[in-house]
Amino acid sequence: MTNPDYQTLIDAPTWAFIRETESWYPPDAVGLTIAQQRAVYDRMCAAFHAPHPAGVAVRDLAFGSVPCRLYESGQALVTVMYFHGGGFVVGGLDSHDDVCAEICAATGFRVISADYRLAPEHKHPAAYEDCLAATRAAAAAYPGPMLLVGDSAGGALAASVCHRLRHDLPLRGQVLIYPGLGGDRDRGSYLTHAQAPMLSRDDVLYYARMRHDGPEPQNDASAAVLQDRDFSALPPTVVIAAQCDPLADDGRDYRDAIRAAGGRAEWIVEPGLVHGYLRARHTVPRAAESFARICAHLRILAE
Template sequence: MTPDYPTLIDAATWAFIRTTDAAYPPDTATLSIAEQRAIYDRMCSAFHRGYPAGVTATDRTFGGVPCRHYPGAKATVVYFHGGGFVVGGLHSHDDICAEIRATTGFHVVSVDYRLCPEHPHPAAFDDAVAATGAIAAELPAPLILAGDSAGGNLAAATAQAVGRNQALGIAGQILIYPGLGGNRNAGSYLTHAQAPMLTRDDVLFYARTRHAGAEPPPDPSFAPLSDSDFSGLPPTLAIAAECDPLADDAHAYAAALRAAGGKARSVTETGLVHGYLRARATVPRAAASFARITAAITAFAAGDWPFEDAS
């Protein structure tokens, strides 16, 4: 049954969707990579909200990977941007990272990992791991890994590769509407195959592009849900947008961590769509989710579990 999006999605979110579609048309994934990046960059510029008072940033490298550092104190957030591993960069989530810095007071480092198709998997994963290791060696622990969409994939894959049992001082992770390698022929991938902002066809396009063709056998560095061991991973908040083909991935990942004895909570953001972080100033539901994200970052850095249980 096709979801009743006019009922599920409120007026403020529909206004955000229309504004986004005007800047980034739904058929953008059918265009050339250069055209996609140009359109995405223009959209990001249109939504950029500037920096809160007192926030600054410096571009530099960590582990040989270009990054943007928003100086703070006490703890460090490592942020991986979304964009299907094809678009985005330091500019695309600049104001989001600046607001995380302003709200938490922590250092924030945005990682400018290599993009596809020029740099197929595992280039982005390798960059994420290298940057995280270098950040951990220089900036204050605890570290919190965070990312949206493709960036949520990288945060989870990095935690699974180098962050078990608080290695590198990684004390938590926040995965925001992440794509983690769930079954694309079941569940939300079918129910929300034609969702506003991201369709199942878009997901398939980005997966093909990441590998320049055929995907490899199950590989946790590409699809974190394909791992056989979810033990020792940091406390996790996995956030699903309700109207998103990727929604089930967040819940499946949190369930896998809990089954392995870890602390993990998954949340469905009612009526929200993929990419809603850009709506945090105009859509009350998105603003509430952003507040949930920054509160979890603060709690994880303090060693607290901000939920009643691990479910």
């Protein structure tokens, strides 16, 4: 197996983004204490934070006893539930605040970001239960079409919520951005991109250890949707992967499972991009194009 030539695959603007990210959040950050990890992650997110677009109203409130942030731009008929990334360990309402505001502005949809409990203080299924409760409460408060969206760990949570609520709510679709869905970590992209910039295979294993007490659960779709035995009746699904990311193949395997069950699913691999590239959407042309694609898919699914 040949190692990828990242100097060729990754373009200069993306390398600049990687270097700036690492100046705030070092590649060996998982060696820090949990408090230190969260502090450097929050500082990094603040350094990349973009001002809210004009016309987006923001307020904090709770849905299902879960702290959330609501973004509105006019009278929206569609609700987007957004679950942030951060390996189930870092992140919160502020880390993805500008991303949610820009999704709201680009689509006109109501966006609700959930501040789910984090590991290792709160092991699985705490984060999943919070996302489930917030989604149910938001659906009750705003009856109508709903889209589930998340990046990285948040993509995993969005998919697990989707599997649980597929028969209960009017889910129009799900958009999962470089999610980890529980694929085989001993093959494919997990090996090819084991040493990828921004997220390594060792990082993935570390976050899994933080999330669970002891061995990871088996056949538990609330922990990893690829372990589910039933992929039927899911809403249309779009998985957007970064090429240079150990998690990339999870999206392909999920797409294939949904299609085999008769559903609609698409797997898009963004060439030369790395895990966490949403923060590069204002500085890296490839990331900007991908973010525009994400928002376009949300609009299409809502129709």
